[in-house]
Structure formats: structure tokens, C-alpha cells
Amino acid sequence: MTKDSIGVVGAGLVGCLTALAFSAKGYKVKLFDLRKDPRLDQDQKSLRSINLAVSDRGIRALEAVDAKMAERILQHVIPMKGRMIHDASGTKQELQIYGLFGESIKCLLDELDATDVEVFFKHKLTAVQNIAGEAKPVLTFITQNGENTDFDFDFVIGTDGAHSQFRYQMQKGMRMDFSQKYIDMQYMELSIPPVKEAKPDSGARFSIDPNHLHIWPRKDYMLIALANGDGSFTSTFFSPWKTIDSISSADEFLAFFRKSFPDAYNLIGEEGLKYAYDHQPRGSLMQVSVSPYASPNNRAIILGDAAHSMVPFYGQGMNCGFEDVHVLTQLLEESDGDLRSAFAKYNSARKADIDAICKLALDNYYEMSTKVTDPFYLLRKKVDYYLGKYANDVLFPWVPMYSMISFRGDIRYSEAVAREKRQTKVLNWIQYVTLGGIAAYGVARAAHAFDKWNR
Amino acid sequence: MTKDSIGVVGAGLVGCLTALAFSAKGYKVKLFDLRKDPRLDQDQKSLRSINLAVSDRGIRALEAVDAKMAERILQHVIPMKGRMIHDASGTKQELQIYGLFGESIKCLLDELDATDVEVFFKHKLTAVQNIAGEAKPVLTFITQNGENTDFDFDFVIGTDGAHSQFRYQMQKGMRMDFSQKYIDMQYMELSIPPVKEAKPDSGARFSIDPNHLHIWPRKDYMLIALANGDGSFTSTFFSPWKTIDSISSADEFLAFFRKSFPDAYNLIGEEGLKYAYDHQPRGSLMQVSVSPYASPNNRAIILGDAAHSMVPFYGQGMNCGFEDVHVLTQLLEESDGDLRSAFAKYNSARKADIDAICKLALDNYYEMSTKVTDPFYLLRKKVDYYLGKYANDVLFPWVPMYSMISFRGDIRYSEAVAREKRQTKVLNWIQYVTLGGIAAYGVARAAHAFDKWNR
Numbered sequence: 001m002t003k004d005s006i007g008v009v010g011a012g013l014v015g016c017l018t019a020l021a022f023s024a025k026g027y028k029v030k031l032f033d034l035r036k037d038p039r040l041d042q043d044q045k046s047l048r049s050i051n052l053a054v055s056d057r058g059i060r061a062l063e064a065v066d067a068k069m070a071e072r073i074l075q076h077v078i079p080m081k082g083r084m085i086h087d088a089s090g091t092k093q094e095l096q097i098y099g100l101f102g103e104s105i106k107c108l109l110d111e112l113d114a115t116d117v118e119v120f121f122k123h124k125l126t127a128v129q130n131i132a133g134e135a136k137p138v139l140t141f142i143t144q145n146g147e148n149t150d151f152d153f154d155f156v157i158g159t160d161g162a163h164s165q166f167r168y169q170m171q172k173g174m175r176m177d178f179s180q181k182y183i184d185m186q187y188m189e190l191s192i193p194p195v196k197e198a199k200p201d202s203g204a205r206f207s208i209d210p211n212h213l214h215i216w217p218r219k220d221y222m223l224i225a226l227a228n229g230d231g232s233f234t235s236t237f238f239s240p241w242k243t244i245d246s247i248s249s250a251d252e253f254l255a256f257f258r259k260s261f262p263d264a265y266n267l268i269g270e271e272g273l274k275y276a277y278d279h280q281p282r283g284s285l286m287q288v289s290v291s292p293y294a295s296p297n298n299r300a301i302i303l304g305d306a307a308h309s310m311v312p313f314y315g316q317g318m319n320c321g322f323e324d325v326h327v328l329t330q331l332l333e334e335s336d337g338d339l340r341s342a343f344a345k346y347n348s349a350r351k352a353d354i355d356a357i358c359k360l361a362l363d364n365y366y367e368m369s370t371k372v373t374d375p376f377y378l379l380r381k382k383v384d385y386y387l388g389k390y391a392n393d394v395l396f397p398w399v400p401m402y403s404m405i406s407f408r409g410d411i412r413y414s415e416a417v418a419r420e421k422r423q424t425k426v427l428n429w430i431q432y433v434t435l436g437g438i439a440a441y442g443v444a445r446a447a448h449a450f451d452k453w454n455r
Numbered sequence: 456m457t458k459d460s461i462g463v464v465g466a467g468l469v470g471c472l473t474a475l476a477f478s479a480k481g482y483k484v485k486l487f488d489l490r491k492d493p494r495l496d497q498d499q500k501s502l503r504s505i506n507l508a509v510s511d512r513g514i515r516a517l518e519a520v521d522a523k524m525a526e527r528i529l530q531h532v533i534p535m536k537g538r539m540i541h542d543a544s545g546t547k548q549e550l551q552i553y554g555l556f557g558e559s560i561k562c563l564l565d566e567l568d569a570t571d572v573e574v575f576f577k578h579k580l581t582a583v584q585n586i587a588g589e590a591k592p593v594l595t596f597i598t599q600n601g602e603n604t605d606f607d608f609d610f611v612i613g614t615d616g617a618h619s620q621f622r623y624q625m626q627k628g629m630r631m632d633f634s635q636k637y638i639d640m641q642y643m644e645l646s647i648p649p650v651k652e653a654k655p656d657s658g659a660r661f662s663i664d665p666n667h668l669h670i671w672p673r674k675d676y677m678l679i680a681l682a683n684g685d686g687s688f689t690s691t692f693f694s695p696w697k698t699i700d701s702i703s704s705a706d707e708f709l710a711f712f713r714k715s716f717p718d719a720y721n722l723i724g725e726e727g728l729k730y731a732y733d734h735q736p737r738g739s740l741m742q743v744s745v746s747p748y749a750s751p752n753n754r755a756i757i758l759g760d761a762a763h764s765m766v767p768f769y770g771q772g773m774n775c776g777f778e779d780v781h782v783l784t785q786l787l788e789e790s791d792g793d794l795r796s797a798f799a800k801y802n803s804a805r806k807a808d809i810d811a812i813c814k815l816a817l818d819n820y821y822e823m824s825t826k827v828t829d830p831f832y833l834l835r836k837k838v839d840y841y842l843g844k845y846a847n848d849v850l851f852p853w854v855p856m857y858s859m860i861s862f863r864g865d866i867r868y869s870e871a872v873a874r875e876k877r878q879t880k881v882l883n884w885i886q887y888v889t890l891g892g893i894a895a896y897g898v899a900r901a902a903h904a905f906d907k908w909n910r
Contacts, residue, residue, distance in 0.1 A: 175637040175741070176637075177635065177637055178635050179632075179633065179634030179636075180632065180633050180634070181632045181634075182630040182631075284630050286630070
């Protein structure tokens, strides 16, 4: 029996995993990308911005395709022991197990070379046809020399990111609900260079601990840094648009940075900051939501950021995209290898979870920008953490929200939200009982004092 | 002093009114459209589908541009005395003052001929540049012979409808929140032909009363008909997608129609129904929401359906678009002729009202599809109507919602929603007090009966 053919558009992390997953299941896969092969990019600047943390869901999805492959991919990754919080005065740590995903796109492309997946770079998608009706879908591309080429497939999958051309083409042929919502925050990429004169035997090429996600939280803005394999760190500066728009020169930017992030100022260096201010674009952050994900004939589908671009504040964008692939292949198994049936089931199987994590990511942005200085909030977070550590399974399995999302890929995003609701109720009771206790104690003390005074 | 130049893209109803309004204020206006001049269209099929009811808001907006012009436009319009409801068995009437807007686009284009507005047909927009920063905006079009032409303006306005290319181009240069949401309903255009052998002196070319909006409401679907100047009626059949998808031949469609709309079946005729089933496209209905409407440099803006495509169930789409023009010119006056300042103020002046009417239109769809058979709902509607008629100004000015929206252009959409909330509270009280009274009466009767029985 000949297996069906699949065309995948977008050779990013999710697209590569999609191609690997369906190739492993025996499908004939072709993978297309607009850009040139990133492995041919000399200075590899284009890879810098995809430093992402892979957590439990992402790892499970990699392992589902091939456990040996997952091992090979993850050996190139810089393991992270936790987050390091740099507050205004100095530094303190807060440990959490993490994995860091570096320039792994190259590893995934190398993995593809070992399969019979055909990869086509510099192919710009211009049409997705036959997504309704019985005819097989056709993808049209413009190649570098300006020629139009058609490919027909049994199934086509769009994994071409937040500004997906595949999705835009699908919208022409079906009724797809769509929304994009910007948040009032820009980001700018900075770079912490490797240590110049590291002793060869110490291996200390990194100027700060590479095995932590570094965070410089401030009330209105934030800086983060993630290690690269070459000893440098990719750092990202987040701020409201008005903050960056009110800065009108590189000198003002330097002054702002020195005041807000004194240690990072020294790590990045004046030259690097000046370069970033003058040359780096200011990125915008938006949430994209779509429904449904599959075409009327269940022969086309979108996965990853093309289907659910989320703001980066829960670190789940890529993990959710990997999980998309995992869920789709699981549905394929449940459907005894009938991919049309898997596409048909995907929407109801996945929508609630995608909506849940998109909302969480957005809520986390509001939480970070408003609640982080609220002492009640911080106290509740602490109680939540200790209940997870010491009181798990007393009332019901207690896992703090962040842990459910990041370390417990066995718990669906939507289930995590439902469990969090129960846990919140308990936290509310604890808060009320505690406040009530304090109030009762206060009244008793006052009564006692009154009693003494009256005697 | 030379006035600024304005480029308007989209020569539909709202685009024409925009061009007329700014030309009347002395601006140098150019108006562009993708299509050919509709006045050159012999069979004028393209004009059929724009039969729309103009109500108070639309009329006010026309009058604000030029009272004489409004008079000229409205004299071509078929006046409507109300709605005629065709229920399953026969017919009954429910009177309401209405105006019907027919092929008025031609009248508006004729009005433009009398001004110095330059109109360019067959110009396809391909780019909107300089919507941020200080440079003046540039519009790029492809003309029929495949040439690219650039036009620069002080201001540009997009009025090119729900699938606006102008909006799509703006989105490339700014952070615009955007959503499109489909409802599960299709529409199909049908035509009721004129009476063939009308007596010349009677003038009775119309097979049903032309001065009413005809409605055939059914539980899940609906038919409407509006008169055209030539004696025909444009009729629209609305149904859930599954209804039309479950019909697989013209014969089945005829059988369905004969059963559901016996009188309309005869009016349209078998041939017309068969033609429509075989050749008319099934339209989809969606809601488009956008924010903000103006560009960062306040030199580009979108009005009408480009900014707020709504479902047609409140008959306010065009009226709201006309009101957009009215509000913008009012803001221009408030800003002493500074159009940049008017663009800047438009978003906060208009967003709440646009959101309100879009939501009302959608709510009305749900209301029509679910509540219309609920006796409590119908009773409340009746009480609401009589309170408006007899109890106005007893508690506070009482105007039923439908009247505020359709006949009271002096009440903002958002204000209408706020007033409706107060009125709903009173209706709730009336309902509870009535039910309470009935319950109390019941208890009293039961007690009395018990008393008698016990004696």
C-alpha cells in the first residue's frame, strides 16, 4: 500500500517536527520554506531570536516521534536549572527545572536529511487550492527565479508562523473565524557577548551562569537573557511602547539602561546597546486566534503559531506547537491511520487547550505588569508553592499552575485551568480564614485589654 | 488658502457620501474603485444586492452634507410604511415607518458628477504607504492595462467594504487589532419578477405591496423582499448552512420552498427558484471588528463596512456607515477644520457606538433564531411597545430599543444600549410583580378553597 503524500509549508521548529513525525509514520513528505537554508547563513543572525525554553510538553512531543532523535536534539541544548532573578539591587535565585532550546532548528533540519523528506527552500507560497470539495489540495509557490510551481498532495499542513500565508490563503476558501490582538508592549533584541579572555581549561566563556534563564523584572519593563552555544546570550528587552517612544536618542537609551539594569548594562556593553538602539527593529507582540484549524474537506490544517500565536510570557508558544503535532499523530492512531478523520477530530480535541494557554499567556502579561508588587498576591503564590510541595494529595492532587503548564505535559492545558480554579477556591478559603483568624485574635486582644482596663 | 487633498478608496454608498461630504467642505477629492462604473452596467445585476433600508441616521447624514441633495436622493427611493409579516398560514401587518434605499448608488455618482470630485474606476489598490511618520500618504493602484500608478494625498480614507484591501494594506504598517467572526447562516439572492400584464393606467407593476419590507419568518430560516424601481423585488433567503447543504438538487429546493414559503413560491416562480439554486452563490455572513480606525500619523482612516462589517439583522450597516461620515465631519468642525485632529479624535468618539450596533446586530440574530417563539419574550416586547406609546416620560423617556436605533438618530448607539438596560430593569420588575401577583392570587384562591372545604 502506498502512503499518502503530505506538503508542509514553513520549515520552522514546528514545521520540521511535523515533517519528521509524518515521515516516521511512512508518509511521503515535502517541506517548503520561504527563506534559504539557515545552515548556509554564515553569521546566523536569523537564528538568534529563536532561543526558546523547551519544557515537558515539547520534550514529550519530540519523544513521541522518536526517542533517540529527542535525545540527539536535546544533547545540543543547554540545560537550565532554573530562573535567576536580578532585582534592582543585586541578584537572587529561585530554582526551577527547565530546559533551554537553542539553535535546534539546525539539528532538526539535519535529522530531516536522514529521512526521505524532500526540503525546498526559497519557495514562496502564493496559493492553497482545493481545501473544500473532493479534489486533492494543490500548493502553488513562486521560486527564486520567478517561476510558478504547483505541487499536489493528499494533505497539506501550514506551519508558517504568526503571519501565516498558508492561513491567509485558506481563509479565501473557507469560513475561518480569526482575530489578532496587539498588546501594548514592544521587544528589542540585545546580545551579551562571550567572555573575551576566558582561560581555555576553565571553559568559562559565559559571563553569567548559562544554566539559568536570567530575568531582570522591573515594574513596567523587563529584560531576559538565554545562553547560546557560542558563549553569548540572547537578551530581550520588553517595555510598553510609550517607554521606548519617549527615548529619542542612543544616549538617552544608554542612560535609561544604566539606571534600570546596571549589571546588564555592563554585561551588554555600551557599544552593543548603542548598536541595538540604532539598528534593531522594535518588535510588536500579538495574540492570534483562529477557528477552525482544518479545512472543510479535512485535507488542510494549520499547526503552531499559524494557528495560535501567543504572547511569550508563559514560555509555551513552541511547546504548544510541538504538542499540536503530538495530538494530531495521536488522533491519527486513534483513527487507525485515517488522516482525514484525524484532521476532522483535531478541532474539538485541541481548541479548548489552545484557547486556555493563549489566555494564560495573556493573563500572565497582565499579572506581571500589575500584580507583581501586590503583597497579597506574592503571599498567595508562596502558599500555593508550599501546598504543592507538602500538602499534595491531602485534599486533591495539588500542583501549582506554573508547574502544571511547564512540567506536567500529561495534564491538558484546559484541565490545568480547571484544576487551578479548584485550587484558587482553597486559597481563597485559606485567605479568608487567616484574615478572619487575625481579626478574631484582634477582637479577643481588644476585649482582654478592655476587660483589664475596666477591672 | 488651498485646501488639503483627500483620496477615497471604494466608490460604494459610504465612499460616495465621503467624497461628497469632503468636497462640500472644499477639499480636493479623488475617488477610486476597483470595478467599472455601475451606470455603464447594462443588466445592472451588480446593483441588485444593495437594496438597503435607509433610516433616520442615514437620512441625517445625507442632510448634513446637503439638504437639497438628500431630497434629490430620497425622491428616487421607494418609501416604506412598515414591515409586512408573512406567517406560515397567511399574512398580517405590523406598521412601522421605513425608507427603502434602492439603486441609489447611481444617484450618488450622478451627484458627484456635479462636483469637482475626480472619480477613477477600474483602479485596483495595491499599497497604502506612509501611514506612520511625517511623509504624506501614497496610494498605489494597478490600472486596467496593468500599469502601476501612484497618487499622493494629505489624507486617505478607505471605504472599500468588509473585505477591504485598504484595511489590509494599513495593517502592514500599524498595530491594528482585528477580528472576523462568521455566523452559521448563508444567504441566497432570489428575484420576484414584475407583473407581466399590468394595466398601463393602474401602474400596478408590483406583485405585492412595494411600500413594505416583506418578511417571511420561520423558526430556523427567513425570507425577505424589498421592491426595486422596475417593479421587481430583490428577495433574500437566509438559512443555517446545514439546511442548504442538506438540499442536494433543484427539485429538492423547490419542494422545500413550496412547503416553507407557499406564497413566495408562487411569486418567485419555479423557474426563478431553479435558476437561483443552480446559479446564485451562497453568501456567508460575518462580523468584522477593528481598532483603531485611524493610522498612527492620523492621515489614513477607514469608514463603513471596512471598519465594521456587521450582520444584516438590524438593518443598520449602511446607516452606521453614513453616520461614520457624519461624525467625522462633525469632529472636523469641532477641530476648526484640522482634519488630523478630527482623525485623532474619531476613535474615542466612535468606537463605543460601533461596538454597540455590531453587538446589537449579532444579538438580534440570536434573538431571531432562538427567542422568537418564547411567549414571555413576545409579551415583554408588547409591554415595551405600549410603554413607549403610552408611558413615555412617566419614569423616564421610554423609547423601545428598535425605535431608538432606527428612528432616533439623535440617540447614540451606545446611549441606546444604556437606556435599554434601564428599561429592561423596569420590564423585569413588571414581570416579577406580575408573576408575584399571579402567585399571590393563586395562594389566596387556594387558601380560600381550603377554608371553604374545611368549614
